[in-house]
Amino acid sequence: MKTLIATLMIAAPLVAISHSAVAQTTPKAAAAKKAPAAKKAPASAKKGKAAAAVAAGGAGAAAVAAGPASAALGTEELAVAERVHKGRIACELGAFVNVNADAANPGYFIVDGRGFKYHMAPVKTSTGTVRLEDKAAGAVWLQIANKSMLMNQKAGQRLADECMSPEQQQVAEAIRKNPPPSLLDSK
Secondary structure, X not given: OHHHHHHHHHHHHHHHHHHHHHHHHHHHHHHHHHOHHHHHHHHHHHHHHHHHHHHHHOHHHHHHHHOOOOOOXXXXXXXXXXXXXXXXXXXXXXXXXXXXXXXXOOOOEEEEEOOEEEEEEEEOOOOOOEEEEEOOOOEEEEEOOOOEEEEEOOOOEEEEEXXXXXXXXXXXXXXXXXXXXXXXXXX
16 A cells, blocks of 8 residues: 555656646647658758767767757756666566766766667756656656656656666665555554
8 A cells, every 4th residue: 555655656746747748749749740851851960970979989979979968967966966876777577777877977877778778867856856857858767765767758658667776675675574654554
């Protein structure tokens, strides 16, 4: 029951955000259908830049070259960046997510996995949740104490769920062994 309530508390704002993102992209989709030739030319130019970056410096450079220019982060965002779990993080159904710091842009991260790659920046939240965003792609990485999740807000879908770094696995195990008191129980 606690898990259900916690999930709903996390999912409700995310669903609202994804619905607003879909509403905002609907006019853009109609404009894109009217001018398909104009849409194809910039895409091929981006592929050329990414391919040149891969040849010059590797996968990290490709993500930076394909993404927008990185703005300098404030102290609050850099503090959030320090709390991000890095490395190969296992997720449910055998999936995984790689979260690596971007060496060229302090505080930014390259988040990739099977079929996706994002250049993400930390965002300060009121709840203390670690949140990374790639605003251009509409991707969000959410990290709480016992699990993480990667979502594509533009498509309105989860790309990876129940992701746990070794630190998060320890917290999840501690919660299983000694569950916190229920907010609904009155004693």
